[in-house]
Amino acid sequence: MSKEMNFRELEYFVEIAREKNLSHAAQKLYVGQPTLTKYMQRLQEQWGIPLFERGTRELKLTYAGERFLSYAQQLLAQKRSLENEMAEIRKMNAGVLKVGMPSVRCSLLLPAVLPVFRERYPKVDFQIIEESSVKLDEALLHGKIDLAFFALCSPLEDLAYEVLREDVIYAVFPMGHPIRERAILCENGELGIELEWIKDETLLVQKPTQRQGEYILRELKEKNISPKKIQEHSNIRAAIALAAEGYGVAFISGSLLRYLKEICSFDTYRLIGAVSGFPFVAAYRKGAFIPDYARDFINLAAQFANS
Numbered sequence: 001m002s003k004e005m006n007f008r009e010l011e012y013f014v015e016i017a018r019e020k021n022l023s024h025a026a027q028k029l030y031v032g033q034p035t036l037t038k039y040m041q042r043l044q045e046q047w048g049i050p051l052f053e054r055g056t057r058e059l060k061l062t063y064a065g066e067r068f069l070s071y072a073q074q075l076l077a078q079k080r081s082l083e084n085e086m087a088e089i090r091k092m093n094a095g096v097l098k099v100g101m102p103s104v105r106c107s108l109l110l111p112a113v114l115p116v117f118r119e120r121y122p123k124v125d126f127q128i129i130e131e132s133s134v135k136l137d138e139a140l141l142h143g144k145i146d147l148a149f150f151a152l153c154s155p156l157e158d159l160a161y162e163v164l165r166e167d168v169i170y171a172v173f174p175m176g177h178p179i180r181e182r183a184i185l186c187e188n189g190e191l192g193i194e195l196e197w198i199k200d201e202t203l204l205v206q207k208p209t210q211r212q213g214e215y216i217l218r219e220l221k222e223k224n225i226s227p228k229k230i231q232e233h234s235n236i237r238a239a240i241a242l243a244a245e246g247y248g249v250a251f252i253s254g255s256l257l258r259y260l261k262e263i264c265s266f267d268t269y270r271l272i273g274a275v276s277g278f279p280f281v282a283a284y285r286k287g288a289f290i291p292d293y294a295r296d297f298i299n300l301a302a303q304f305a306n307s
Contacts, residue, residue, distance in 0.1 A: 015029050136150060
């Protein structure tokens with residue numbers, strides 16, 4: 001039996017696997033559920049092997065289904081790359097640009113960059129995905145997005161990175177905290193502290209799936225520091241507000257600090273003696289074609305990050 005498939009069918013399979021529900025997938029694809037049911041039955045008959053587990057309420061992939069999904073995502077990513085490159089060759093400045101960012105950076109960067117980008121490239125369909133940095137890594141690797149912007153901790157072999165800003169981390173305290181008496185004057189005139197000095201405080205740290213949380217936890221491990229208490233937060237604004245009220249010590253990068261000072265009044269101290277850096281980067285798949293409009297979006301993001 002022929003196993004020829006078109007890209008639309010691959011999109012069907014990827015959406016079914018993502019939603020784990022035929023009805024939800026049908027709504028996302030704007031097709032009838034019977035169409036997807038027949039497609040799924042025909043697909044498994046064509047390959048002669050179950051791609052979804054039988055008898056489960058939620059559609060779960062078998063091992064064969066997981067491998068099929070991996071190839072389907074790669075093929076769809078290659079198709080989009082091909083379309084973008086052909087559009088670039090035709091000098092149309094038209095295509096699709098899918099960009100991923102963590103939510104806080106998205107709320108700050110996008111309002112400044114997107115209006116300029118849309119004015120320059122009205123024929124480009126711009127799409128934004130807001131996710132944690134770990135999920136953005138996965139989205140890039142699976143071809144779901146073209147670019148991602150986040151802080152970098154642990155580079156992945158299959159991704160390429162362009163550093164837009166060498167960032168630093170600050171500790172957030174309530175106004176007038178006694179730590180000021182120990183602070184060291186840095187070369188740039190800022191006050192700095194060592195991470196070791198605050199091990200007896202409650203540390204308000206972002207989750208490990210968020211780069212800032214990953215960075216702080218790694219620094220603690222590298223320096224063999226065992227904090228008295230770590231409290232995880234996914235909302236950096238909430239962590240800063242708690243720190244300002246004396247409920248612990250929060251952390252924030254320099255690129256975000258200047259935009260979040262309006263939340264409340266607090267003091268900040270630069271973390272000194274860091275084991276590793278904390279760059280803000282643009283990331284994309286190695287070997288992927290980057291059209292001119294995507295390259296321009298990276299440049300606009302870099303200008304904003306360093307403004």
